[in-house]
Amino acid sequence: MLSSQDLTPLSLQIKQWGIELGFQQVGITDTDLSAAEIHLHNWIAKGFQGEMDYMQRHGLKRSRPELLHEGTLRIISVRMDYQSESLSDMTQVLDDRTAAYISRYALGRDYHKMMRNRLQKLADKIQTEVSETLSYTNIEVGMRGFVDSAPVLEKALAEKAGLGWIGKHSNLINRKAGSWFFLGEIFINLPLPIDQASTAHCGVCTACLSICPTQAIVAPYQVDARRCVSYLTIELQGAIPEALRPLIGNRIYGCDDCQIICPWNRFAKMTAEADFNPRQQLNTQELLTVFAWNEDVFLKKTEGSAIRRIGYERWLRNIAVALGNAPLSPQVIEALTDKLKYPSDLVREHVQWALTRQLSHYDSFGYNTISDLNFKQK
Template sequence: MSFSVDDAALDGSSLRIWLWEESARLGFDDLRITDTHLGEASERLQEWLAEGRHGQMEYMQRHAHIRSDPRHLVPGTVRVICVAMNYLPPEIDLDKEWDRLEDPTQAVVSMYARGRDYHKVLRNRLQEFAKSIEKKIGAFGYRVFTDSAPLMEVELARKAGLGWRGKHTLLLNTASGSTFFLGEILVDVSLPMDEPQDEHCGTCQACIDICPTQAITAPYQLDARRCISYLTIENPGPIPVEFRRGMGNRVYGCDDCQLICPWNKFAKRSELPDFASRHGLSDADLLQLWSWTEPEFERRHEGSAIRRIGFSRWRRNLAVAMGNALASPKLESAEKLLMHQALVAALPSADTLVAEHIRWALSNSSI
């Protein structure tokens, strides 16, 4: 059963101010509140699934009925507290990220994944936040989430006013661009709600034009089956040959649509040590990462979002990037020889998935 903020002997505005201040104390950069009604977003999700644009993410289809309404996930929910946390560490230079994409020796990992797994960081802080709220207003029903349940969190955050949906389908706001994580607390408390923001993309379609695999098929329309983030992370099988060239040297995720977005000129830096790049992932080269054994992969990526894809997918992605490097006129002869030799040496012990990608990579070699 839900109750109103009056039951907590606090007027709505006072509690709202306290919630924002407490969330800021815990490291969150914004907080907004909305209800559970998703309207047309649920219908658009069904259409997207019916077209098969979710690829092999079967969990999207399996939990679609829950995803369409937060009350199916947590019965009794009447409000969703949506928070944002900036993740861009100080050492990342967005201009230099373009230079790394043009260097065939480099291994490019998506910026969000270079530090500690954000799921753990946000979940712990959300849990602490919920406990603080409980101390403030008394016992109430809640559950915390961050990209970890069948919940349309981007749509909820948009509706709450944390930003607007960009044409690349990511959430944008004028203060932080798109370089922030989202988290939610589903509550049975009738908190005062916020209003959605106006959209500010205008006629810009830079994100659509820059996508290496044309995954953004139209404004606000993403085909995950073409997206490098999906292909390198969620896709369990071979990278389709038609997308391997487009991957370039991206070995985990892709940031192109964010790097090109004018709003990310305003991206805020995070001082949280959790999001600082680890193990040299902001300037790692392909041969360096290819030299890791499976135990090294497990050890170096402990506490990282990357670890969940496993060693085989990691090597698959690296093999594609090395194949693109071997085909690049920018690769020096000595580097080409070392890369060729490393791939040949790995082939006899490679599993079926990795071996196929190694052979493709070697087919690009002139040695």
């Protein structure tokens, strides 16, 4: 029977291999998520998950890793930094209401496949090492890797594994690396020695609660997803609630405001992974340019990107909202008018809302007719 002590050299090797494979940190924890399970149940009881039914679909599997993968005793938690541009570059785009803001995690190649491949390499190394040095134990190593693909409470596991603490905005924060990173896990059936859990360092700060454009962080550590721009622009299938549309500003895919404002992100490091660099100039696109992409162009420009998952219809829905919030301009009116006959009720309704909002500016600016702005009526 192997003890944690017997496995100390292996756990040190796992951490070293993880770094060599491009992860910035590797931690190990056990499967006890009882505190996180209570938090999850309270969150769901309040209905904060909105349409994300999958949050409650898997029973206790999400908070009890051994139910998701039988025999699991430990979780190897890894993080990989993805920040590819400075905070001032991000705020510059956010402040320019003619520009399209896309959440920074989605600018590069979709991280799922790449992280899964790296985790597989780490698992292969563990397998080889165990067969070579622990063959006398006859132990069969059972492992399964996850990257945001199964019901896993990855932030709670990472916090227990010492990778950071869950901040008041509900993202994981690392004292030396901020919060711009992806997480992945390997569930394993070996009793590896565990790391010390991280302690919280938000202190009295409430910057993320104040900056949130939709006031989605209803209390510290409580995000009502139904108000969160990430949920509204990515997860929500149908119409975006009208009251929230003006608050979305120019955010067309996700939102980073609570991370941008977080003081701990001053310590974040730029990624060394070329895959996470912005593709197709997605970090600096104009709203009018991306609204003009037809479906073929959308599919081509978002090839290999996480953005594709929302599909072209919701892409247009989101940009229509942002154009409704854009500065008064004949070009915006013209682009919206062009889409009034688009064959989707969802898109047409958001385009109509945006036009109504734009045209309300005419009144407030004292223009009487659209032609006052040299708008070329079609």
